[in-house]
Amino acid sequence: MQNTDRREFLKLAGLAGVAFTAGLFPERAVAQAGPDFHFVQFSDTHWGYKGAANPDAENTLAKAVATVNGLGRQPDFIVFTGDLTHTTDDPAERRSRMKRFREIVSALAVKDVRFMPGEHDASLDKGEAYKEFFGATHYTFDHKGVHFIALDNVSDPAAKLGDEQLAWLAADLRQRKPDDRIIVLTHRPLFDLQPQWDWTTADGAQAMALLMPFKNVVVFYGHIHQDHHHMTGHIAHHAANSLIFALPAPGSQPKRAPLAYDAATPGKGLGTRDVSVSDKVSLVEIPVSKG
Numbered sequence: 409m410q411n412t413d414r415r416e417f418l419k420l421a422g423l424a425g426v427a428f429t430a431g432l433f434p435e436r437a438v439a440q441a442g443p444d445f446h447f448v449q450f451s452d453t454h455w456g457y458k459g460a461a462n463p464d465a466e467n468t469l470a471k472a473v474a475t476v477n478g479l480g481r482q483p484d485f486i487v488f489t490g491d492l493t494h495t496t497d498d499p500a501e502r503r504s505r506m507k508r509f510r511e512i513v514s515a516l517a518v519k520d521v522r523f524m525p526g527e528h529d530a531s532l533d534k535g536e537a538y539k540e541f542f543g544a545t546h547y548t549f550d551h552k553g554v555h556f557i558a559l560d561n562v563s564d565p566a567a568k569l570g571d572e573q574l575a576w577l578a579a580d581l582r583q584r585k586p587d588d589r590i591i592v593l594t595h596r597p598l599f600d601l602q603p604q605w606d607w608t609t610a611d612g613a614q615a616m617a618l619l620m621p622f623k624n625v626v627v628f629y630g631h632i633h634q635d636h637h638h639m640t641g642h643i644a645h646h647a648a649n650s651l652i653f654a655l656p657a658p659g660s661q662p663k664r665a666p667l668a669y670d671a672a673t674p675g676k677g678l679g680t681r682d683v684s685v686s687d688k689v690s691l692v693e694i695p696v697s698k699g
Contacts, residue, residue, distance in 0.1 A: 444552075444684065444685065444686040445484045445551065445552050445684075445685055446481075446483050446484060446682055446683060446684040446685065447483045447484055447485050447486060447487060447551075447682075447683055447685075448476055448483045448486045448487075448518075448680055448681065448682050448683075449486075449487055449488075449489060449628055449630075449648050449680060449681040449682075449683060450472065450486065450487070450488045450489070450648075450651060450680050451488065451489040451490060451491070451595075451629075451630030451631075451648040451649070451650060451651070451680075451681075452489075452490065452491040452526065452630045452631065452633055452648075452650035452651060452652060453468075453469050453472075453488065453491065453492055453493075453509065453650075453651045453652060454491055454493065454494040454528065454650070454651075454652040454653075455469060455492060455493045455494065455505050455508060455509040455512070456493050456494040456496065456501075456505040456508075457494040457652050457653070459653075459666070460668075460669055461652075461653035461654075461666035461667065461668070461669055462652050462653045462669060462678075463669060464674065465652055465653075468651055468652060468678070469509070469512050469513070469651060470512055470515075472651055472679075472680055473512060473513060473515050473516055474515075475680075476516065476517075476518075476680065477515070477516065477517045482517055482518050483518055483682065484518075484520065484551065484552070485518060485520035485521065485522060485551065486516060486518050486520070486521045486522070487521075487522040487523075487524070487558075487593060487628075488513075488521070488522070488523050488524060489524050489526075489593055489594070489595055489628060489629060489630040489648065490524050490525055490526030490527075490528075490529065490562060490594075490595030490630050490631065491526030491527070491528045491529060491595065491630065491631070491650075492506065492509050492523065492525070492526065492528075492529050492538075492542075493505040493506055493509055493528060493529055494528055494652075495527075495528040495529075495531075495532065497532065499533065499537065502529075502532075502533070502537050503537050503540070503541070506529070506537060506538070506540075506541045506542075507541065510541055510542075522549070522558065522593075523542040523543075524545070524558050524560070524593060524594075524595060525538045525542070525545050525560060525562050525563060525595065526562050526595045526630065526631065527562040527567075527595070527596075527606075527631075529562070530545065530560075530562050530563040531562055531563065531564075531565045532565075534563050534564070534565075535560070535562075535563035538563075545560035545562075545563055546558055546559050546560040546573055546576070548580055552685075553589060554589045554590070554591055554685060555584060555588055555589065555590050555591070556590075556591050556592075556593060557577065557580065557590065557591070557592045557593065558592075558593045558594070559573070559577070559592060559593070559594045559598075559615065560573060560595075561594055561595060561596045561598070561609040561612070562595050562596065566610055567596060567606065567608065567609055567610050568609065568610045568611050569609065569611050569612070569614070569615055570611070574611065574614055574615065574618070577615060577618055578618055581618055581619070581622070584622065586621060586622055586623055587623055587624060588622065588624065589624045590619070590622055590624060590625045590626075591625075591626055591627075591628065591685075592619065592625065592626070592627040592628070593627075593628055593629070594609075594627065594628075594629045595629060595630050595631050596608065596609045596612075596629065596631045597609065597612070597629050597631065597632065597638075597645060597647065598612035598613075598615055598616055598627060598629070598640075598645065599612060599613075599616065599638060599640055599645060600612075601632065601636070601638070601658055602632075602658040602659055602664075604659075605658070605664040606664075607631065607632055607658060616640055616643070619643060620640075620641060620643070623642070625642075625643045626643065626644045626645075626646070627643060627644070627645040627646070628645075628646050628647075628648065628683070629645065629646070629647050629648070630647065630648055630650070631647070632647050632655060632658070633649065633650035633652075633653065633654055633655035633666075633677075634647060634649060634650075634654060634655055634657070634677065635647060635648070635649055636658075646691060648680070648681045649677060649678055649679045649680070649681070650677075650678060651678055651679070651680065652678070653666040653667065653669075653678070654666065654667040654676070654677030654678065655667065
């Protein structure tokens with residue numbers, strides 16, 4: 409994405425932002441690359457949350473939708489990497505929240521929208537309600553020369569992908585070439601970031617072992633409510649900010665708890681991400697508008 413587009417994202421958001429650029433696909437993959445494109449990643453919208461960490465929680469998602477709709481260059485598609493709604497023990501309320509979430513995001517100008525569950529959406533009923541509203545919890549799709557794999561590491565309460573899904577992943581990867589460009593989308597990290605805080609996938613190492621033979625892989629995830637970058641060998645992992653509340657840096661305090669709301673900087677640590685894909689990936693954080 410061009411620098412002018414980056415400035416436009418930040419201006420529309422109304423707050424300062426940061427840009428991060430990292431190699432995605434090495435030079436040997438450029439000859440096989442399709443046209444450049446970009447997509448927007450929403451994560452951890454937690455529709456239905458009410459609490460001190462975000463007193464404007466009822467309006468935050470709609471503001472983010474309006475911000476993305478206002479971009480001069482619309483993304484090719486939008487992906488929500490989990491925790492669409494905030495957890496509830498009441499199955500009827502869970503469905504009510506999913507219905508209202510779907511109504512709000514239906515206002516997105518881009519209609520190619522991909523969804524994935526988080527543990528708040530799926531762990532209490534193994535994804536039953538989620539599937540009623542959004543379909544499959546794991547799937548693949550291809551876009552302009554890039555193969556996308558959406559994994560479900562939340563429907564199992566034990567934070568596993570599970571043997572069946574790992575077999576499905578292995579079968580899909582057998583159809584790929586070593587130089588294929590692959591983007592993996594997941595909710596929890598596939599590596600052990602902070603297991604004490606549930607920031608891990610119990611069998612994530614098995615998924616990474618399946619992905620390691622491929623030269624051009626990157627992973628985008630949510631769950632930890634903050635910008636974070638990690639390498640497993642040659643595979644980069646990038647976490648996105650939450651739209652609803654920020655969480656502390658891994659291991660920075662005894663317990664995981666939302667960071668306190670600051671009225672002086674109401675959108676601090678919140679936002680979505682634009683990802684520009686070519687021979688490199690450019691990540692631009694899109695903060696939540698104050699207006």
